[in-house]
Amino acid sequence: MSLPSLADAAATCAACPKACRFSCPVSEATQNEALSAWGKMSVAHLVVTGARPLDAEAAAAVHACTGCGRCTSFCAHENTPGASLFAARQQVVAAGLQPRGAASTLATFQQAQNPFGHELGSLVASWRAQRPVRYPLFPGCSSLVKRPALLEQTLTVAEAFGAPMGVAKAASKCCGYPLYAAGAFDAFTAHARAVADVFVETPEVAVLDAGCAFTFRVLYPRFGVSLPTRMRTVVEVLFDNLPHAPNRPPLPERVGYHDACHLGRGLGLYDEPRALLARAVTAVVEAPSMRREAGCSGGGGLLPRTMVETSVEIARRQAAEIVDDPGVAVVSACPTSTRMFERAGRRASDLLSLLERWVTQS
Ligand code: SF4
Ligand code: SF4
Structure with a gap:
């Protein structure tokens, strides 16, 4: 997202009578209205307009967002604080003011090309990637690293539905969402282009993790990266095959x-x-x-x-x-x-x- 669109979105929220105040999970969980969509976007507005400095407090405010989009569902302007606050994180990165957890995630990603610091290629190889199957499976590095049982279960269900899957070799690439969420937009764009190159010989993929599917289908086009691959969620593939269940x-x-x-x-x-x-x-x-x-x-x-x-x-x-x-x-x-x-x-x-x-x- 460009800076002017962040400025426009932040100005819209700052002028709003907090119409979505009840919607933000962060504000509700902390019982802190300053962390509502309105509160955080007002901070972004003040920073963007130069009315307040970008300091650690402002950096923390723009990071107090899951990007869930719930505020947008209640916004008459269809404003998107989630995307805007992530865009504001670019300036936080540039100023060296990232909260510790975001900074360490970014550092790990830059070193290992995924947020876990694991070498994903050998993990993927252990799933006999590249066996010819109807649906190459992109599990997402989170499930690959932390939930191998979920992968087994997914393969079993897919087989039972007559839609056999096998872990795709391209699964050794993280989709790059953590870079986006950290506000490292240039790195995210470069990573997305590299991922697109890896998928070049894969016409269709079933994606297990909703966050990865969202990244491929919504974020990549937003950043000007088009994939050569049809990205469907495992849920969609199974739904289509429900008559064969x-x-x-x-x-x-x-x-x-x-x-x-x-x-x-x-x-x-x-x-x-x-x-x-x-x-x-x-x-x-x-x-x-x-x-x-x-x-x-x-x-x-x-x-x-x-x-x-x-x-x-x-x-x-x-x-x-x-x-x-x-x-x-x-x-x-x-x-x-x-x-x-x-x-x-x-x-x-x-x-x-x-x-x-x-x-x-x-
Ligand atoms: S997201 Fe919409 S409803 Fe919520 S504060 Fe911003 S402009 Fe108002
Ligand atoms: S997108 Fe961010 S600001 Fe909006 S409701 Fe979700 S956590 Fe709150």
Whole structure:
């Protein structure tokens, strides 16, 4: 996002009577109106107009955002504070004022080309990448590094749905979202171009992580990078193949469903995960605010690294909003959200893990 558009968006919010004040998960979790979309954008406005200096306090304010986009759902101007606050982080990087968690993420990424500091090529190779399969799978480095069981479960479900998948060799590349969220926009653009080169011989990919899919489909074009590959989420591929799913009874379970921000508001995928879930269990409960108005799990925008306790509190509140009974699992089609709910001490399951239990039940 260019600086003038940040200036316009920040000016719009600064002049607003805080119409979306109730919507921001960071503000709600901290009980601090200064961290509402209005409050943070007002800080950005003052910095952009030179009315206040860019100091550590202002840097912290523009980092107090998950990029969930919930404020936009309640904005008559369709303003996008999430994207604007990430854009404002560019100036924070330039001034050397990044919060510690964001700075360390950026440093790790610059060294290892992913936020975990792992060498992803050998991990991908262990999944026998490049076997000929109908759908090459891009799991996302988070699941690749932290949730190998989720990959196994995804492959099992895909096979059962008649849509066999195998980990793609290109999965050794991170999508680059952490660079975007850190405000390292030039590095993000360069990384995206390098990723596009890796995908050049792959016509279609199934993407497991909603954040990666959002990055490929929404952010890359926004930064002028076009991919040669059709990027579909695993949820979409399975939804299309639902007629071929095994004829099994639903598991006799009641679960809560969480609309992950990147999957829902980001990609508009609301019905598809619900259709899959409806086949797998007998009862699904939802929060009063759902779909485009759904709450956030606190996992985006580097918040788990810059405001650790707040991010977990956001997840705790969102899980309770969906279903107050801690014995009922919260299900999400986003591995990051599932992990956040677990960190908040809730029973949680990824949609793919639940589907795997459904298709393999005896
Ligand atoms: S996002 Fe929209 S509703 Fe919220 S403060 Fe900005 S202009 Fe107002
Ligand atoms: S994008 Fe989400 S976290 Fe960021 S200001 Fe808007 S509601 Fe708050």
